[in-house]
Amino acid sequence: MKAVHFGAGNIGRGFIGHMLSASDYEVCFVARNPKKISMLQERQEYPITLANRDQDTTIVNNVTAINVSEQNLVAEEIASADLITTAVGVSALGDIAEPIAKGIQLRMKNNNQAPLHIIACENAIGGSTRLKKRIYPFLDEQTRKKAERYVSFPNAAVDRIVPAQNHKDPLQVTVEPFYEWVVHRPALLDGFKKIDGVHYVDSLEPYIERKMFTVNTGHCVAAYFGYLEGFKTIRQVMSNSTLRAKVRHVMEETGQMLIQKHGFNAQKHNKYIDTILERFANPNLTDQVTRVGRSPLRKLSPHDRLVRPAMQASEFGIEIPHLTSAMAAAMLFNDKRDEEAMKLQHMIREDGVSAFIRERMGIPDEHPVHQNVIARYQELRGRKESTILT
Known part of the structure; x- marks a missing residue:
C-alpha cells in the first residue's frame, strides 16, 4: 500500500508518517525543503524519539520524498496511491489543492477505480471537507463526477504535541508518547486498509x-x-x-x-x-x-x-x-x-x-x-x- 503525505515537518514525520509506515504503507512525503527531500530520498528512513525518561528511539522506514513544485511527479504518485494525508497547516491547504487535483485527474484518466482516501490531519474542524472544497474547482465536471465514486475525504481529529526543535540529524524528530488520531468511519470506501492505532468512529x-x-x-x-x-x-x-x-x-x-x-x-x-x-x-x-x-x-x-x-x-x-x-x-x-x-x-x-x-x-x-x-x-x-x- 502506498501513501502520499503532504508536509515533511515535525508532525508529518513524527506522527502521521510514523503511523503510516508502522501500518506497512510506503510513504512518499511531498515537501518544500530541498535538504530534507534529498535526505529522505537517499536514506529512506529517519529516527523519531519519544519524550520520555528513556528517550526511546524508533526508525521509520519505507519512506521517500519529492518536491511539491514537481507537479507531474506528484500527480503520478497520487495516481497510483491508496491514501493521501496532509499536515501542512489549515492556511496552506489551498497551496496543495492544485497538485492533488492534477493527481486525481491523472488517476481518473488512467481509469484507476481503486478507492482513494484523502485525510487532512490538521488542527481544524472538517479539515478534509475544507480541502475537498479547495480541490474540486481545479477538476472538470466529468472528473468530479468520477471522483465522487472513487475518492473520499474522511474528516479526522489528530492530537500529538511536537514542539519546535533542532537536532544534528535534520530528519530526527522528538514527540510526546501520547497520540490520538480519530477518523470518521462512514466516509470510508470499501477496500480501505485500516491504519494501526487510528480510532474509527461513527460520529466525529x-x-x-x-x-x-x-x-x-x-x-x-x-x-x-x-x-x-x-x-x-x-x-x-x-x-x-x-x-x-x-x-x-x-x-x-x-x-x-x-x-x-x-x-x-x-x-x-x-x-x-x-x-x-x-x-x-x-x-x-x-x-x-x-x-x-x-x-x-x-x-x-x-x-x-x-x-x-x-x-x-x-x-x-x-x-x-x-x-x-x-x-x-x-x-x-x-x-x-x-x-x-x-x-x-x-x-x-x-x-x-x-x-x-x-x-x-x-x-x-x-x-x-x-x-x-x-x-x-x-x-x-x-x-x-x-x-x-x-
Missing part, C-alpha cells in the same frame, strides 16, 4: 470538539497567560501553581459545555483534563510560549478554540469567567516576531477593543461575552501596565 464531532476545546484551548491559554507573566516555556507555566490552576479552570469551563452538548461522562472528562495537564507539564518537552501562542488572529477567529466554545457555553447558560479572561490575554499577545500578533495590536490601536471583538471575533456588541471580554481585557491591560511602571 464529539471527538474533534473534545480535542479542540480541551487540548488546543488549554495549550494556547497556557501560552497567553504565561506570556503576560513573562514565562518562556509551557513547562514553566505549568510549574506555576497559580497559572496551572487558571488553565485548568478554562478547561473545566469548556468541559461543562462539552459534557452538556455531547453527553460525555463528567468523571471521565475530568480525568481527560488531568491527562492533558500532565502532557503540558512533560519534563522531557520544551515548548516555547511564543510558538504555542503564535497566530492569535486565527486562534481568536469565530470558529476556533477560544470564541467557539465560549459562544456555545453561553448558549448553555454556563459562566465562563476564566475563558473570557483567556480571550483577553490572547488579545494582549504582543510578540514582535509574530506577524499576526503585530496586526492584532494594530487593529486594536486603530479601531478599539470593542470593534475588534465584534468584527474579528464575531461577537455582537450586545452579547454578554462581548462585554465580559472587554472587562477582562481592561483588567489585564491595567495590571500589565501597572507591573511595567513598577
